[in-house]
Amino acid sequence: PPAYVPNTGPRVRVNQVGYLPYGPKRATVVTDAADPLPWQLADAAGAVVASGTTTPRGLDASSGQRVQTLDFSGYTRAGAGYRLTVDGQTSHPFDISGSTYDRLRSDALHFFYVQRSGIAIDDALAPGYARPAGHVGVTPNQGDTNVPCQPGVCDYRLDVRGGWYDAGDHGKYVVNGGIATYQLLNEYERTKTADVVRRGALGDGSLRVPERGNRVPDILDEARWELEFMLRMQVPAGQPLAGMVHHKVHDQAWTGLPLRPDQDPQPRELHPPSTAATLNLAATAAQCARLYAPYDRAFAARCLNAARTAWSAAQANPAVYASPSDGNGGGAYDDNDVRDEFYWAAAELFITTGQQTYLDALKASTYWSGDAFGSGGFDWRSVAAAGRLDLATVPSRLPAADRAAIRGSVRAAADRYLGTVRDQAYGVSITPDQYVWGSSAVVLNKLAVIATAFDLTGDRRYRDGVLEGLDYVFGRNALNQSYVTGYGEHDSHNQHSRIYGHQLDPTLPNPPAGSIAGGPNSALQDPTAAKLLAGCAPQFCYIDDIQSYATNEVAINWNSALSWVASFAADQRDG
Numbered sequence: 001p002p003a004y005v006p007n008t009g010p011r012v013r014v015n016q017v018g019y020l021p022y023g024p025k026r027a028t029v030v031t032d033a034a035d036p037l038p039w040q041l042a043d044a045a046g047a048v049v050a051s052g053t054t055t056p057r058g059l060d061a062s063s064g065q066r067v068q069t070l071d072f073s074g075y076t077r078a079g080a081g082y083r084l085t086v087d088g089q090t091s092h093p094f095d096i097s098g099s100t101y102d103r104l105r106s107d108a109l110h111f112f113y114v115q116r117s118g119i120a121i122d123d124a125l126a127p128g129y130a131r132p133a134g135h136v137g138v139t140p141n142q143g144d145t146n147v148p149c150q151p152g153v154c155d156y157r158l159d160v161r162g163g164w165y166d167a168g169d170h171g172k173y174v175v176n177g178g179i180a181t182y183q184l185l186n187e188y189e190r191t192k193t194a195d196v197v198r199r200g201a202l203g204d205g206s207l208r209v210p211e212r213g214n215r216v217p218d219i220l221d222e223a224r225w226e227l228e229f230m231l232r233m234q235v236p237a238g239q240p241l242a243g244m245v246h247h248k249v250h251d252q253a254w255t256g257l258p259l260r261p262d263q264d265p266q267p268r269e270l271h272p273p274s275t276a277a278t279l280n281l282a283a284t285a286a287q288c289a290r291l292y293a294p295y296d297r298a299f300a301a302r303c304l305n306a307a308r309t310a311w312s313a314a315q316a317n318p319a320v321y322a323s324p325s326d327g328n329g330g331g332a333y334d335d336n337d338v339r340d341e342f343y344w345a346a347a348e349l350f351i352t353t354g355q356q357t358y359l360d361a362l363k364a365s366t367y368w369s370g371d372a373f374g375s376g377g378f379d380w381r382s383v384a385a386a387g388r389l390d391l392a393t394v395p396s397r398l399p400a401a402d403r404a405a406i407r408g409s410v411r412a413a414a415d416r417y418l419g420t421v422r423d424q425a426y427g428v429s430i431t432p433d434q435y436v437w438g439s440s441a442v443v444l445n446k447l448a449v450i451a452t453a454f455d456l457t458g459d460r461r462y463r464d465g466v467l468e469g470l471d472y473v474f475g476r477n478a479l480n481q482s483y484v485t486g487y488g489e490h491d492s493h494n495q496h497s498r499i500y501g502h503q504l505d506p507t508l509p510n511p512p513a514g515s516i517a518g519g520p521n522s523a524l525q526d527p528t529a530a531k532l533l534a535g536c537a538p539q540f541c542y543i544d545d546i547q548s549y550a551t552n553e554v555a556i557n558w559n560s561a562l563s564w565v566a567s568f569a570a571d572q573r574d575g
């Protein structure tokens with residue numbers, strides 16, 4: 001028998017949070033029945049308000065289950081506490097509401113505030129999460145205000161305070177900080193470029209951050225916390241490799257759980273610069289230059305200068321790779337193919353400056369005509385899509401014919417990803433082989449591509465695909481699991497984290513509402529998963545246990561994906 005048998009609840013699987021009145025509404029039923037089954041939708045009072053029959057889908061490879069699907073999109077009346085009944089099983093309750101994603105839009109961003117390093121977390125802003133500033137040089141901390149390099153790497157020390165803790169550890173990585181920052185900045189920039197947006201929803205006063213009331217959109221305040229950190233990671237002028245960016249800063253050795261950041265006694269070390277980290281700064285600092293210009297011209301200018309310096313340094317040092325074995329005390333985030341990072345950085349610099357040199361670099365890139373959208377979407381290691389999406393959506397001096405081709409490539413990728421949502425009986429945007437470390441973000445980043453196709457075309461098939469794809473995240477899946485803390489009847493809340501250690505110490509909190517778990521990972525890359533989940537079908541390779549870092553961690557790049565898609569979905573309330 002398997003070592004762990006999850007409680008998967010009723011066999012009717014729904015989005016436990018809700019459905020938009022004018023969005024798609026589908027559910028999946030686990031059943032051995034071969035023929036279509038009758039289904040009923042009941043309101044909170046138990047009255048049947050809609051009914052129909054299911055569609056058999058056969059054996060689902062992602063779960064190993066026989067399943068059927070049903071569609072109640074035709075029912076549009078808003079309300080709370082609806083339930084579906086099929087095959088003698090009644091689903092968890094859910095809402096039909098235009099505000100289904102409103103709270104998630106801000107909660108998914110609030111996660112970043114609670115993850116901040118270098119600042120005391122204020123109980124008034126984050127009740128239950130107050131803690132002293134982490135890594136500001138107060139004992140027992142040994143950084144991050146005056147951090148030496150690993151032996152032999154450099155002779156100087158840097159003040160690299162601030163930024164966000166990457167995930168459940170206390171490390172801070174420029175590769176990964178980069179994609180998370182990109183995604184928050186793009187979430188903001190989308191409010192200027194897309195048609196269907198709720199203006200002001202990300203503006204000043206929208207988030208629980210200390211900077212609220214400063215007349216700067218709060219999402220920009222949050223992203224700036226990481227930008228300032230990444231800027232500090234740049235090798236100073238006059239030093240060897242000046243302009244390059246240190247790959248990461250973290251503890252010399254792994255610490256145990258739980259451990260509040262301010263109590264971390266480990267020595268901190270700067271790891272060698274890398275071309276990938278340098279280009280992550282070039283790209284995000286170029287975004288910074290255009291987006292902060294209306295609010296803080298000096299900061300925008302500082303960003304542009306850093307972006308240009310980083311670009312030049314990367315060109316002079318195009319193949320400095322982080323070592324895959326540099327994984328003690330922090331993640332490796334290794335990547336030995338930086339053609340996509342060059343493309344992304346060139347794209348952001350070109351959009352911001354309009355300068356020919358960056359267009360030339362784009363045209364020389366393998367990604368100029370090559371496919372930026374792999375079957376696995378995009379992630380911290382594969383970032384060509386980030387550049388491609390921005391070239392498609394942000395006004396620039398790109399020649400019209402080139403822009404048309406780029407937009408066509410976004411639509412083509414969205415069509416492929418949409419095909420997956422349709423093929424999968426759980427409506428998920430990934431194929432059975434794509435349940436990898438951080439699969440939740442693979443799902444969400446594909447949805448972001450589909451969403452961008454909607455922004456470009458207004459074609460509702462794309463919008464509906466995004467909304468249906470989200471249902472998987474909130475419970476329409478083999479485990480009946482909502483992967484977002486505080487959302488749904490059966491939510492992930494024991495994610496791997498040194499801060500949110502409630503499972504190990506009841507005086508500590510669970511992750512804040514709006515924190516997404518990494519999600520099912522067939523490779524079972526931690527001892528807990530390996531022991532308890534051996535032999536699992538892809539969707540079952542997940543456990544809501546704090547020890548399972550390979551299936552159940554929190555991370556900034558996963559929450560940035562959730563945040564982007566949540567913001568898109570919240571904008572779709574009126575149909």
Ligand code: 9MR
Pocket residue numbers: 166167168169171330331332333437438549553554555
């Ligand atoms: O998200 C990263 C995933 O793509 C890698 O497969 C995995 C192993 O290298 O590392 C993940 O990132 C982790 C990082 O290395 C350290 N901090 C926690 C990150 C999330 O688990």
